[in-house]
Amino acid sequence: MKESVKILKGHILFTKSLDTFTIIENGYIVVDGPHVAYVGESLPIEYTDYPIKDYGNKLIIPGFVDTHVHGPQYCNRGLGMDMELLPWLETYTFPEEDKFKEEGYAKKVYTAFIDDLKRNGTTRAVIYGTIHLTGTVELMKAVADAGISAYVGKVNMNQNAPDYLREEDSQSIADTIESIKKSTDFAPYVRPIVTPRFAPSCTYKLMKELSEIAKAHDLPVQSHLSENRGEIDWVKSLFPGSKDYTSVYVDHNLIGQQPTIMAHCIHLSDDEIEILAKTHTMVAHCPYSNNNLSSGIAPIRKLLDAGVPVALGSDISGGHLTSMARVLTEAIGLSKMKWAEVDGERKPITLSEAFYMATRGGGSFFGNVGSFEEGFEFDALVIDDASIFDMNVRSPLERLERWLYIGDDRQIVDRYCRGALLCS
Numbered sequence: 001m002k003e004s005v006k007i008l009k010g011h012i013l014f015t016k017s018l019d020t021f022t023i024i025e026n027g028y029i030v031v032d033g034p035h036v037a038y039v040g041e042s043l044p045i046e047y048t049d050y051p052i053k054d055y056g057n058k059l060i061i062p063g064f065v066d067t068h069v070h071g072p073q074y075c076n077r078g079l080g081m082d083m084e085l086l087p088w089l090e091t092y093t094f095p096e097e098d099k100f101k102e103e104g105y106a107k108k109v110y111t112a113f114i115d116d117l118k119r120n121g122t123t124r125a126v127i128y129g130t131i132h133l134t135g136t137v138e139l140m141k142a143v144a145d146a147g148i149s150a151y152v153g154k155v156n157m158n159q160n161a162p163d164y165l166r167e168e169d170s171q172s173i174a175d176t177i178e179s180i181k182k183s184t185d186f187a188p189y190v191r192p193i194v195t196p197r198f199a200p201s202c203t204y205k206l207m208k209e210l211s212e213i214a215k216a217h218d219l220p221v222q223s224h225l226s227e228n229r230g231e232i233d234w235v236k237s238l239f240p241g242s243k244d245y246t247s248v249y250v251d252h253n254l255i256g257q258q259p260t261i262m263a264h265c266i267h268l269s270d271d272e273i274e275i276l277a278k279t280h281t282m283v284a285h286c287p288y289s290n291n292n293l294s295s296g297i298a299p300i301r302k303l304l305d306a307g308v309p310v311a312l313g314s315d316i317s318g319g320h321l322t323s324m325a326r327v328l329t330e331a332i333g334l335s336k337m338k339w340a341e342v343d344g345e346r347k348p349i350t351l352s353e354a355f356y357m358a359t360r361g362g363g364s365f366f367g368n369v370g371s372f373e374e375g376f377e378f379d380a381l382v383i384d385d386a387s388i389f390d391m392n393v394r395s396p397l398e399r400l401e402r403w404l405y406i407g408d409d410r411q412i413v414d415r416y417c418r419g420a421l422l423c424s
């Protein structure tokens with residue numbers, strides 16, 4: 001018997017593609033090390049002598065992937081929600097991020113933040129730190145200690161930021177390179193990601209230098225794109241040499257050169273959508289944030305139809321909840337409002353589409369993650385929904401839908417990341 005093998009049994013649900021769930025009632029998953037070795041209705045003969053972790057009537061689903069979240073904004077969730085993006089950043093976000101120059105503050109907040117993600121079933125995340133190197137290293141440490149897996153980016157800002165958060169070019173570059181080196185101390189849990197905050201915060205020169213770092217170190221990039229109408233006008237005036245907001249990033253090799261995630265992407269022209277599709281740029285759709293900051297309703301069906309990869313983000317603290325179950329049901333709800341009130345032609349997104357985005361879609365930024373197909377890294381949640389009152393017998397898919405809408409962390413009884421059972 002191989003020590004590296006684990007076998008789980010239960011009602012297994014996952015999405016190989018956007019349009020359907022794969023459902024295996026009373027099925028088996030064989031995990032070997034970090035990877036899924038088998039999934040199916042019956043246990044292959046070579047595994048018959050292995051012990052089985054039998055989850056009975058519980059649901060086994062992939063862990064969630066949050067592709068856009070700001071760790072240092074954790075204490076601000078649910079605050080400033082009457083504001084739009086730019087005054088919200090000035091009033092709430094920047095003063096809070098300043099506090100992360102203190103390692104002790106960073107450690108406390110990041111530990112609580114990562115614990116919250118994990119508790120709510122996020123096993124992978126793509127996270128913004130702050131401009132501060134030591135604080136961002138605390139974030140990496142919190143990720144590794146929790147046993148989840150994340151891209152962590154030291155944020156870059158050298159213009160249009162308050163004095164206390166504005167970096168000198170040389171410091172911004174030196175600290176970025178140092179943060180990339182430091183991240184290796186936390187492998188394989190942590191991977192670095194180049195993180196120019198958004199175009200207004202970075203000069204042409206800094207964006208170019210950051211794209212060179214991404215190229216030299218073979219790293220992905222994350223930033224914000226086309227979130228708020230006032231922001232878009234501002235970008236036009238700041239970067240008159242670029243055709244549109246998307247082109248500002250293309251012109252500086254932040255889109256197209258490497259895998260890139262852009263958060264929001266609400267008010268895009270058809271040309272911009274075509275660029276995102278051609279460059280396989282992933283859109284992190286953040287429905288709560290887009291509601292709270294009155295940013296708009298992202299054209300998710302249009303992006304999907306155009307072939308743009310779409311994933312989901314909590315965008316704490318533009319968004320107020322860490323739960324990706326809540327984020328994915330909100331994404332469905334917002335798309336229904338777009339269909340009903342704005343654009344009657346494009347259909348709302350479905351449960352399987354939203355679930356795919358929150359698992360396999362976002363997971364693709366990490367490789368083979370977010371599904372139980374053979375060879376995928378095994379990230380999973382085990383859901384015991386027996387405490388949710390109902391007089392009727394429900395199918396596993398109905399139970400999953402209901403849990404996504406009305407359940408919470410109390411029904412998540414086990415969490416796995418990269419094949420390992422996480423302690424709670």
Ligand code: GUN
Nearest residue numbers: 070197198224289315318
């Ligand atoms: N654009 C630039 N910075 C931010 C941020 O922290 N949150 C959101 N939602 N948008 C941004």
Ligand code: FE
Nearest residue numbers: 070263315318
């Ligand atoms: Fe954001």
